[in-house]
Amino acid sequence: MHFTRITRLLLLVASFVVTSAQDTSLAAVKAAFEEVNIPEDIFITFNPTVLLEVTLPEPNARDIILHAGIHVPLNDTAGPPSYAIRGNAGKGPFVVAVIDPDAPTPGDPSEADYRHFLGANFFASHRGVLQPLTNTTPAISDFLMPTPPAGSPLHRYTFLLYNQPAGFNKQTLVNSTTPVPSWNLSSFAEATGLGQPIGGTFMLTGPNPTT
Numbered sequence: 555m556h557f558t559r560i561t562r563l564l565l566l567v568a569s570f571v572v573t574s575a576q577d578t579s580l581a582a583v584k585a586a587f588e589e590v591n592i593p594e595d596i597f598i599t600f601n602p603t604v605l606l607e608v609t610l611p612e613p614n615a616r617d618i619i620l621h622a623g624i625h626v627p628l629n630d631t632a633g634p635p636s637y638a639i640r641g642n643a644g645k646g647p648f649v650v651a652v653i654d655p656d657a658p659t660p661g662d663p664s665e666a667d668y669r670h671f672l673g674a675n676f677f678a679s680h681r682g683v684l685q686p687l688t689n690t691t692p693a694i695s696d697f698l699m700p701t702p703p704a705g706s707p708l709h710r711y712t713f714l715l716y717n718q719p720a721g722f723n724k725q726t727l728v729n730s731t732t733p734v735p736s737w738n739l740s741s742f743a744e745a746t747g748l749g750q751p752i753g754g755t756f757m758l759t760g761p762n763p764t765t
């Protein structure tokens with residue numbers, strides 16, 4: 555009886571840690587990206603200088619703050635996420651991009667990069683340790699929740715933060731009607747002067763378990 559109560563308490567503490575532990579170390583985020591080959595697979599150089607904090611709103615539970623490599627059940631990923639910066643990146647503007655390099659499956663990513671979000675004109679709303687980002691214009695490409703097909707292994711849904719260069723708002727490569735599959739974020743970043751990301755994180759999500 556006593557043992558069971560302690561076990562339950564430990565499980566509770568463990569689940570709290572899993573759902574609320576945000577990224578706290580640039581080195582750990584970089585290592586997590588490298589461990590699963592994200593920089594290589596999406597053709598970026600990843601040397602983050604700030605932490606990108608991504609929060610998934612949950613209607614019936616505590617909101618989920620991502621940390622690099624967190625496993626989030628599909629049903630908890632409806633979003634749309636909110637974003638914040640830990641670290642000093644100035645007040646903006648910033649661009650946030652979310653891609654799936656594993657679409658439709660990690661073994662055959664023929665639709666990578668699948669664009670799950672692209673938004674510009676994000677500004678840090680106040681100075682402090684955690685600076686929430688406010689988007690002052692509608693998303694270029696609205697957030698789409700993950701839809702990994704049945705039977706697929708976990709996908710690496712990757713969130714990246716960029717400094718927004720002058721003139722970015724005049725880009726015509728992507729708008730709300732541009733097909734989301736088979737995008738190339740890296741070549742888009744090159745063409746629009748985004749350069750390399752200054753922060754990022756990722757979550758692992760697969761299809762709902764079948765019974």
Ligand SMILES: *[C@@H]1O[C@H](CO)[C@@H](O)[C@H](O)[C@H]1NC(C)=O
Pocket residue numbers: 629762763
């Ligand atoms: C996810 O949500 C769907 C639709 O509401 C539900 O049928 C399913 O049981 C849920 N799956 C899990 C694993 O919670």
Ligand SMILES: *[C@@H]1O[C@H](CO)[C@@H](O)[C@H](O)[C@H]1NC(C)=O
Pocket residue numbers: 726728729730731732
């Ligand atoms: C989106 O871009 C396409 C291709 O460049 C263009 O034909 C279309 O008019 C644009 N749509 C909007 C809403 O700007």
Ligand SMILES: *[C@@H]1O[C@H](CO)[C@@H](O)[C@H](O)[C@H]1NC(C)=O
Pocket residue numbers: 597738740741744
């Ligand atoms: C995407 O763009 C990068 C940078 O331009 C390029 O190196 C890479 O080959 C492209 N990826 C694909 C799959 O075409």
